[in-house]
Amino acid sequence: MKAMAKDKGRETLTMDLLAEVELFEKATVQGEDPLQLMLEALLDETNEPAPVPNVEFDSNSPDLLQDIVKDLSGETEGPVPAVEFDANIPDSFPTMMLEAMLGDTDDRLPVSEDDWDAITPDSLLEKLEALLTETTDQILSIDGFCDPSRTDSLQEILEVLLGETAEPIPVAQEPQFDPHSFPSPPTLSTVLAGPVFDTQPQLCKNVPLVPYTQFAQENLVAIGMFNGEVVYALPPQAFSPSFFPTAPPLNTSTSRKRRMSNQKDESGQSYIKKPPNAFMVYRQEQRCKVITELNVRDCAVVNKELGKRWTNLPMQEKVKYYEEADRQRLCHEQLYPKWSPSDNYGKKQKRIRRKGPKPMTVCTAPPL
């Protein structure tokens, strides 16, 4: 919840780096809290210019916090001054959020987590409750972005503030994505050490293939922060064949598998797939090429050939696939921090593994 709000903030509130540095320098020289400085400008009901007057909210992208600030701080016209939600400042987001909510109070909100107990004015509670009521959809939709490693979650704040009420706090079971609410991802040259896939456009099943890099660049969404940087990932829909713009219609076999994948387990949780390893990434890219070259569609044959090619592939060429697999694994971890590969154990039908010329193994008991 918090994280997406932050990322939404990063989209619409991003402050020019130079301006941010200037503001912090100014605050340092004056012995003031830069955060407070920004907030004062943000919530200032006078007509004094904001610290970064040139940066404005994206009017095409309705923003939850903008609405809240406009509503609560009394601003009814003009853009809300831009302020960076710096994820590296642990308390900045909730503090800003709460100060924005409090609007015209004179109380300086505590920025320390230890001081949360001090901020329980009835008005804030009312506003939070109103927020929860009025924006349930948004809260639900962004809840999945909570970073469990961080302690400044708005969810936690709400739990603290609403702790004594009987109102449950909406919690999304899985993240929902609105790719349009995020900033465009950086060009891949800034994300990747080099072009990961250099495949030329080709046909597969008479459908032109989009290079994976192009596809990824067009569909990446911000999912959170990692080491202080925005992490981008393909949205969950990207793992659905229908998401691929060039994806051909599925045959019955794949549809069956897909249906199985989309099934929910006993607890109603959606099936979360493992991220691909380096070979799977390589296979994904090279499969159609091999099918065309060998004029064979049998996956077993194709995979055998791909296995040979992978084995013979120089390490310097393999590196990019390992890196891509690493990236997808990290994104997967961000998306599903509580997921473990063992969660999928037993979800597929068990079968006896027959590898190579080895005789069939007789399983006398299922694995524990």
Next chain:
DNA sequence: AGTCCTTTGAAGTAC
């Protein structure tokens, strides 16, 4: 409808 085939690698389990 469900499973097998076939590959590599990651991650889990068992001992």
Next chain:
DNA sequence: GTACTTCAAAGGACT
């Protein structure tokens, strides 16, 4: 630490 197991993907073939 080592060996083994499972599952990621794919689609034709088979039960």
